[in-house]
Amino acid sequence: EFVAVHAHQCPDLAGPGLPQPRLATKEPVFALKGLGFALLRLVPRRPVVGGTPDEIRAASSVIAQNRGRHEKTLWTARREGAPLVCHTANTEEEEASFIVETALSLSRKGAGLGEMAVLYRTHALSRPIEDALMARGVRYAVYGGLRFYERKEIKDALSYLRLVLAPYDPVALRRVINEPPRGIGDKTVEQIFDFSAQRDLDLWSSARRMVEEGALPPRAARAVAAFISLVEGWRGFFAAGEGLGLILKRIFEESGLLGAIERAKEDEREAERLQNLEELVNAAEAHESEGGNIVTFLDRAALVSDMDASGEERSALSLMTIHSAKGLEFSTVFVAGLEEEVFPHSLSSGSKEEVEEERRLCYVAMTRARERLYLTRARVRRVFGAEGLFRPPSRFLFELPEGMRPADLAFAARPASVGAGFASQKSGFTRPLPEKRKEEGVGEVREPQS
Incomplete structure (x- = not known):
């Protein structure tokens, strides 16, 4: 009864049965549910911290x-x-x-x-x-x-980039050939690896040969052919001297990586994944501005990932x-x-x-x-x-x-x-990418003028 009567007059006291500090109410809220205690200890309510x-x-x-x-x-x-x-x-x-x-x-x-x-x-x-x-x-x-370099979306992006440099890389190929899902199941992937071993060919040549020879079911063959076309397209831009950051942007948009994340971009966890991809582009362009290239960038990313923890x-x-x-x-x-x-x-x-x-x-x-x-x-x-x-x-x-x-x-x-x-900045992923066409050369895809 003493506590209940005097709680209003002692705002700096806290203890069992006293108003809860975190509840912003005008009336005291009591935590006491019975009389099963022998001693009431009153302590200063001021939170004690160790800072300066x-x-x-x-x-x-x-x-x-x-x-x-x-x-x-x-x-x-x-x-x-x-x-x-x-x-x-x-x-x-x-x-x-x-x-x-x-x-x-x-x-x-x-x-x-x-x-x-x-x-x-x-x-x-x-x-x-x-x-x-x-x-x-x-x-x-x-x-x-x-x-950073161990996060899933970063590993996926770097695996795609490795395929641009070396499409026969078995680890990179296995990781992203169906990421995001594009209709290339585990059975198809194993068939490509088996074909490679039987014909003594690298994986990329094996995938191409299987499509050409009809060694895959029609549906799987179409999916593998589309994947090969994607990677060969990026390799073409790389051979033409396109910058590392721009190639990464192409990969994000054309592979489906970006779309898979943006579909849930209002979710903060998915927004973080999008920010991670943006940061990878930032890292690539900063590396390139310092004289680096795709080889040194991939080597550096691997070094960070393998850094002794x-x-x-x-x-x-x-x-x-x-x-x-x-x-x-x-x-x-x-x-x-x-x-x-x-x-x-x-x-x-x-x-x-x-x-x-x-x-x-x-x-x-x-x-x-x-x-x-x-x-x-x-x-x-x-x-x-x-x-x-x-x-x-x-x-x-x-x-x-x-x-x-x-x-x-x-x-x-x-x-x-x-x-x-301050006005929100739109993601740079929405910027048009230069498009190379056989007849028209290099240009930009733009919205039609009204």
């Missing part, structure tokens, strides 16, 4: 923008600590380089890589960071997901989405990709409730750090290989306390509080 005062102030300032939230104050026993660092890079590669070089610098000063984490909103953002880590020989572990995870830098980081803490945390339509996510900005959920995720990310917190973004982030696509800063950066915001925010427009503060 700067981190607590920053996280509290951001989450305070959620209107439907029950007010609570974070508290830390620390009286001082490293200041919050906001870093704005020109590109995603520079952002990744800053993260990796900062982590190595801290490591040289005695901080363990195993006590550091890079958090991001979606898995696709890990690609430039993984590339930078691999280039510097830094051990890392991806939690709650696969490394053994050893103690305590010595590895952790990479994970913010969702996967819930309940975890690290001495040093980097939160990457703080840009509009990246974080908050473009699929989660259509309503106040969705934006507030994104803000809660930002709060989760910021409160994972015990000693050092870095918030990073890129001014320009490639979308499907497009150069110079400006990325406005995330609204969450504008919600930091005065004195903690990045200096360049003074020159940036603050996005609308709800919905599309």
Whole structure:
């Protein structure tokens, strides 16, 4: 009875039978279901976290923008600590380089890589960071997901690319000859492999010969012939000197990979798969701009995939989405990709409730750090290989306390509080591809003019 009577007068108390901190109700909600307890312990309601005062102030300032939230104050026993660092890079590669070089610098000063984490909103953002880590020989572990080059859609795309270079590659051929499904069953695939062994021919020659000789049932023969035509078409563009990124775009569209994903693009998981394919194009075009080619790109992707993941995870830098980081803490945390339509996510900005959920995720990310917190973004982030696509800063950066915001925010427009503060960028997959025709040469397929 004492608790029930005085709960309204003691807003900073919590315990069995007291109002639940997470319920924003005017009347107290009691969890007590009986008298089967001997001792009531009253504790401060203020959540205790291990971060520095700067981190607590920053996280509290951001989450305070959620209107439907029950007010609570974070508290830390620390009286001082490293200041919050906001870093704005020109590109995603520079952002990744800053993260990796900062982590190595801290490591040289005695901080363990195993006590550091890079958090991001979606898995696709890990690609430039993984590339930078691999280039510097830094051990890392991806939690709650696969490394970029181990993801299914990436393996499928790279297998197609390998066929452009070497159509007889048995591993690549077996992986994608019926991916997405195109009517070439396992029995047909085994017949091609058996034919290859019996005639002492490579697999590609065997597939062609079986179609020509009528060694396959009509339906299977048509499907195999269509697949051969696809790959030979890409090989023709490659031989004509078409760029690596453009060949990948052709593969995505003409193989059916893109269509299979876009049919479910409103689903966030499928949207991530689409973003992964876009990131692969970005990686290919960046590699090509540095003087690389299809051979060196495939070799590099294989090296990243085969990078030794053994050893103690305590010595590895952790990479994970913010969702996967819930309940975890690290001495040093980097939160990457703080840009509009990246974080908050473009699929989660259509309503106040969705934006507030994104803000809660930002709060989760910021409160994972015990000693050092870095918030990073890129001014320009490639979308499907497009150069110079400006990325406005995330609204969450504008919600930091005065004195903690990045200096360049003074020159940036603050996005609308709800919905599309900035116009959504269409996927680069919708751009017309150059089409080569026998009589007309090289041109572009365009929509008819009205």
